[in-house]
Amino acid sequence: MGKFEITTRTNGEFQFNLKAANHQIILTSQGYSTRASCENGIASVRENSQVVANFERNKSTNGKHYFNLKAANGLVIGTSEMYESTSSMENGIASVMSNAPSAIIEG
Template identity: 60%
Template sequence: MGKFEVLQDAKSEYRFRLKAGNGQTILASEGYTARSGCMNGIESVRTNSQDDNRFERKKSSNGKHYFNLKASNGQIIGTSEMYESATGMENGIESVKTNAPKATTEEV
């Protein structure tokens, strides 16, 4: 089963990472000034990850594939790692859809 890890970075901003059952990070957030904002971000991932239209599929300048998960207002909630192929990216999206709804949350 997947899990959300909540951490505080060197700038004292709160971030979360969604990890799959195998421990691989499949989605990471931007920084939040308050822990409550980070927790709201996690809830937004749980909700928005169930709508395929919320996934913005992208290709970087170096040819690698990645995706952003967006809220209904268009704001980016989280960004994936870089994938070598579009198929790998689609597998990452499916993993977010599968893991996010029931993922546990822990502080690291």
């Protein structure tokens, strides 16, 4: 089972990481000014991760693949790690889709 880990950045902002059952980070959030808004971000990931069209697939300038999960309003709510291949990135998307709905919250 996956989990959302809430942490505090050095600037005092809250962020979350969605981790798969193997403890690998599969999605990282932006910074939030309050814990409540961070928890709202988690709720948004749970909902929006179930719509394939909400995943924006990208390629970085160094050729690596990554994705953003977007909310219905078009704002990015999470970004993946960098992947060597398109197939690895697609596996990452599938992992977010399967882990996010039932992931526990820690931190």
